[in-house]
Amino acid sequence: MVSLKRFTLLTLTTGFATVDAQTKTGKTTRYWDCCKGSCGWSGKASVSQPIQSCDKQDNPLSNMAAKNGCENGGQAYMCTNQSPWAVNDDLAYGFAAVKLAGGSESSWCCACYELTFTSGSVKGKTMVVQATNTGGDLGQNHFDLAMPGGGVGLFNACTNQWGAPPQGWGQQYGGISKRSDCDSFPAKLQAGCQWRFDWFVGADNPDVSFKEVTCPKALTDKSRCVRNGQTPT
Template identity: 80%
Template sequence: MLVSFKQLAFLALMTGAATVDAQKTGRTTRYWDCCKGSCGWAGKASVNQPIKSCDKSDNPLANMGAKNGCESGGVAYMCSNQSPWAVDDKLAYGFAAVKLAGGTESSWCCACYKLTFTSGPAQGKQMIVQATNTGGDLGQNHFDLAMPGGGVGLYNACTNQYGAPPNGWGKQYGGISSRSECDAFPEKLKAGCYWRFDWFQNSDNPDVTFEEVTCPKLLTDKSGCIRNGQNPT
């Protein structure tokens, strides 16, 4: 059957509209609590190994079952290399605590998602994050972006690990408010703290559209975690 140019144009328009309509929408917040991520435990998902955790001095731990530093007597903390970084002016990589509608932790632990920011100063920029954590205080389709100085939220291991104030750096929720405050951070956390005010332009919990993507090898090399059947690129 012959299809006219007008029909092709109409089909393309309809296909494009369907693609836009099919995009998932979500929200973001920010945090850095220094705790061992919930995807750091064996059996959480179908993966090669749990995400890496670090000791108090930021050295990777061989014992994947080490107790969370957020708990009394805990020795396992979030590694500093799980901070975000800019790939270029429009793309960044990082990690996040995640909760998705219709899923469970086993379905998103160590999966990667491409976020496109749709509001705030970072609007139009994209970020690929690997899910390393979740949270009981997260809503649906919620990405809590890990960034040093972003606020400790419910839990705080930063005081134990780095000597941060009792409620973490800045406010418990939201964290610090100015770039200059990053200057006093532990050396390994400074770059991730500056990232928020430079690449991210101090965006305040922007909305996103998102889709699951194959994890970049640059992310899985840091976390150590790859979902079974996936080949990072």
């Protein structure tokens, strides 16, 4: 158990209330498949509501049971406001597909994690992500960071939603390779695409140390999902 003194110190120094003070190590990849996130269905975790999904025109859906846009006849897609953004030069917010050792969707859906990058061009920077999805092809302690143009991976709803090429923008895994490629994206996705080459400095799957923190309100205001018992900061 974390002492009150220690808990308060962590909150003051990082700005986020620590849920689990144990720091672990993990890896990252990147993706944007336009699909409804796995945490978008009821019953996955003890939360206020599932992650918000959007229709093909990027309007929030009220029907949480709407079929995934990755499937034939699906109407539910990833909302464009789940793109990453810079808070300042050293801190960014965003969303991710997550898979953690010893856990399940009930423990990570809508939870937030403070990632400190430990390798690559982004080393030393911090990103707080909320778990919106689970990657079936992810390893343990793996964060697949959602960023437009990051590659569709296993599934692709971007062609149906936005008219992207059959394998998504760029390579199926890894996505586009230069910032200017973002110029051809739908307007709502361009800033999130450019973020990868600006704040993220084009980093290629950097390693991280991470811990669970109480979600920033700036993230839950977009996802509409809060874990029961937590108050966004």
